[in-house]
Amino acid sequence: MKETCMRIILAERMSPAALDHMAKQGAQLVDQVGCSREQVLEALPGAQGLLVRSQTQVDRDLLDRGNDLTLVGRAGTGVDNIDLEYAKARGVRVVNAPGANAVSVAEHAFALMLAVSRRLVEGTTGLREGRWEKKSLSGSEIQGKTLGIVGLGRIGREMALRGRAFGMSVLAYDPYLPESAESEWGVRLIPFETLCAESDVITLHLPINLETRHLIDGRILAIMKPEVILVNCARGGLIDEEALERALLEERVRGAGLDVFVGEPKPRASLLSHPRVVATPHIAASTPEAEEKAGFMIAEEVVACIQGKALRHQVV
Secondary structure, X not given: OOOOOEEEEEOOOOOHHHHHHHHHOOEEEEEOOOOOHHHHHHHOOOOOEEEEOOOOOEOHHHHHHOOOOOEEEEOOOOOOOEOHHHHHHOOOEEEOOOOOOHHHHHHHHHHHHHHHHOOHHHHHHHHHOOOOOOOOOOOOOOOOOEEEXXXXXXXXXXXXXXXXXXXXXXXXXXXXXXXXXXHHHOOEEOOHHHHHHHOOEEEEOOOOOOOOOOOEOHHHHHHOOOOOEEEEOOOHHHEOHHHHHHHHHOOOOOEEEEOOOOOOOOOOHHHHOXXXXXXXXXXXXXXXXXXXXXXXXXXXXXXXXXXXXXXXXXXX
């Protein structure tokens, strides 16, 4: 006997194979990819599910319009684009895909670290403009340096594995982990400010909230080593961008590798133009491998909902 049909609004791109899996299990998918917010809102009444990534803001207005919504699926890890408290009040379950993008984001963060350390963008730009800057573009090795990881979740742990493979000493700050995590992941857990003072590279892997907004501010930048490299593939608001730009201009920070920004999709132009900033447009998780993993994790949650089974990755 065929399972009950579930009407689901697809607001952002997902793996075709994952979509096919849901459709075969009784999901009626309404494709709204590339549509305006107004069009998504118009499609919501009567839908039981909504699938998003990071661009769609699942706020009160959207949740109110989706009067029949029972499930919101976020094909990724972070859920800061979803009003979790209001979703819970409305009886809407929210699921995500934890760890689906961990390898992709860690690899991207490591690529940014190496690009800053070896001045790859400066070298490429110089060559394209007809300059041969062999003597002036000396880089540095990361072997033997200290990697400081802020947030030792799935992505942070992938960073620890790669840091050790490159011969780095690995420090970590995560107030939610027990001391046993040190031996399990080959890191030394230390206080946040100590990590900032001792690390040669600092990489951020934590959510944005009231507690973490501007975690890296002028005061914290002042206690870092002048040769520090700062990497952020998490959320733009974790760093006070004005303070970072000032530190770069005053040469109190060696460089920064940034994939996320305040004011996306129009980041601070003066920060982007700094020669020691390597920047990418929020693409750390944008690989077909990560998208397929996230898609299938969300597809399995949708199928479980259709079949009346327990959800594995329910946030609220």
